[in-house]
Amino acid sequence: MYNKYLVIDKSILPDIFDKVINAKELLRTGKAKEVTEAVKKVGISRSTFYKYKDYVFTVSEGGIGRKVTISLLLNHRPGLLSNILNIIANAKGNILTINQDIPINSTANVSITFDRANTIVELDVILQQIKEMTGVAKLRLIAME
CATH class of the missing domain: 1.10.10 (Arc Repressor Mutant, subunit A)
Structure with missing residues (x-):
């Protein structure tokens, strides 16, 4: 079991x-x-x-997985997705996939999967930094593997 x-x-x-x-x-x-x-x-x-x-455990402490998928609803602003990717990269997260819909009514759905095996910042801190960014309308932790 x-x-x-x-x-x-x-x-x-x-x-x-x-x-x-x-x-x-x-x-x-x-x-x-x-x-x-x-x-x-x-x-x-x-x-x-x-x-x-x-x-x-906290999400970061549990060690239950190294791949993380987040779903975001982003305002259509130049550089916003790039800034989000920089937060993950600065924490030593490795981006695996990015899926982005075309913006409709000035918002776009984005999902990002990244590997957190070598991150130097706890996952909950990474998520909080992204959530607090101007232009991030919604953030959800979808899955951890």
């Missing part, structure tokens, strides 16, 4: 999962030296932390 993974928006999950992630981050960054200190800071029990720590 193999493990199955789901990518779920954390807004629909109980807060406990986010707290486990926060405790793991405190330990990883050295802001908490021991599990007891980390769980106390985030407000969960040690048993809760140990129950979920090996099963709850």
Whole structure:
């Protein structure tokens, strides 16, 4: 049997999962030296932390895949797609495919698949940088392999 993974928006999950992630981050960054200190800071029990720590990951931490496909709805602006590709390239992502529709009503659908095996920036940071760009009307993480 193999493990199955789901990518779920954390807004629909109980807060406990986010707290486990926060405790793991405190330990990883050295802001908490021991599990007891980390769980106390985030407000969960040690048993809760140990129950979920090996099963709850951020998208970047999970390592469940190296190929990422995102779907974008972009305003028709010169250089916008190039800037998005530069964000991925600057993070050492390797673009695999780009599919772009012809702009209709000044917006175009674009899908980009890239390899994140050698990225130096976490995936959620890359996605946030793209999402915050002027002209990006919508961004969705479609798949990870």
